[in-house]
Amino acid sequence: MLDVRRLRLLRELARRGTIAAVAEALSFSPSAVSQQLGVLEREAGLPLLERTGRRVRLTPAGQNLVRHAEAVLERLEQADADLAEARGGLAGALRIGAFPTASRAIVPAALVALARRHPGLEPMVCETDPAAVAHALRAGDLDVALVHAYDFVPAEREPGLTTEPLYGEAMYLAEPAEGTPGTPAAPGALGAAGAPGTPAPDQDAVLRAHAGSPWITATPGTLCHAMTLRACQAAGFTPRVRHQVDEFATVLALVAAGQGVAVVPQLGVTDPADPSVRLTRLVMQRRTNLAFRSGAAAHPAVAAFGAALRAAVPPDLAGSRAEA
Numbered sequence: 001m002l003d004v005r006r007l008r009l010l011r012e013l014a015r016r017g018t019i020a021a022v023a024e025a026l027s028f029s030p031s032a033v034s035q036q037l038g039v040l041e042r043e044a045g046l047p048l049l050e051r052t053g054r055r056v057r058l059t060p061a062g063q064n065l066v067r068h069a070e071a072v073l074e075r076l077e078q079a080d081a082d083l084a085e086a087r088g089g090l091a092g093a094l095r096i097g098a099f100p101t102a103s104r105a106i107v108p109a110a111l112v113a114l115a116r117r118h119p120g121l122e123p124m125v126c127e128t129d130p131a132a133v134a135h136a137l138r139a140g141d142l143d144v145a146l147v148h149a150y151d152f153v154p155a156e157r158e159p160g161l162t163t164e165p166l167y168g169e170a171m172y173l174a175e176p177a178e179g180t181p182g183t184p185a186a187p188g189a190l191g192a193a194g195a196p197g198t199p200a201p202d203q204d205a206v207l208r209a210h211a212g213s214p215w216i217t218a219t220p221g222t223l224c225h226a227m228t229l230r231a232c233q234a235a236g237f238t239p240r241v242r243h244q245v246d247e248f249a250t251v252l253a254l255v256a257a258g259q260g261v262a263v264v265p266q267l268g269v270t271d272p273a274d275p276s277v278r279l280t281r282l283v284m285q286r287r288t289n290l291a292f293r294s295g296a297a298a299h300p301a302v303a304a305f306g307a308a309l310r311a312a313v314p315p316d317l318a319g320s321r322a323e324a
Helices: 004-016 019-026 030-044 060-087 100-105 107-117 130-139 203-208 223-234 248-256 300-312
Strands: 049-052 055-058 092-098 121-127 144-150 161-176 214-217 240-244 262-265 277-293
Touching (some): 004 030, 004 060, 019 030, 055 060, 060 277, 092 100, 100 121, 144 161, 161 248, 223 262
Parallel strands (some): 092 144
Antiparallel strands (some): 049 055, 161 262
16 A cells, blocks of 8 residues: 555655755655655555656656646545534634735735634744745645736646635836936826826836836845846846845835836835835736645635635725636
């Protein structure tokens, strides 16, 4: 009989490529991972792995077993959901991953509603970059998480995970209010009242007007950083990055100080009426989804948190749903 814990290790190895990476992600020693995979091979009765230097490649039999493992693990999640439903009354920890703007603007109201309806449930929020969510969910470090994707950085399908749409956000070019010398005010710019505005008719032209400006981006390796680079490259230039900052409030403070321009999402604009920053709405969007392990959609805690999140989405976002 195949051991489901060893099947999890094989599934992670298929995703990560090295035994060391699996060991680090799951808090095992590399020797322990190797030993357990060796036991799995003996249980299977044929080779599952081929070692090439430091990397390990799955044999055709190993790849086929991973596909079966995905189905088995999904059914186990469904079984856990059924048991939780049968027990009745939600209780215990719910580990939630969220990125900063959602943690500030959406999650607190959802937690208030969740506590009111399910006082025995203990939500535990961990600020997590969406790029790290998939591994954390598969490893069991998170139960549910908010993830986002941009038009220029679409979300990749992650084996073993399911996503549901939550909302979409407008994106803005933020520049100092006085603008770049010699550049006219861009179409779609926000007024002092901070009205949402209509998207600029030519996004590429709006971005290209700042091809010579210093730029403020998120740190490399994040989706936000990739989004800015790809949007600018689509407009025909590579941005000259001066500052790398992840917190949008700090990004806007640097823009107001004349340190550069940036692309920011709607929820990152904490004060749309700030007279020192001019915001031009772009055509591109950021879309946010709820992610969890496949098979867990019917788990009462996951379903309750999803319902609370949807109720907490501000009206100006609710009309622009994310794409699953």
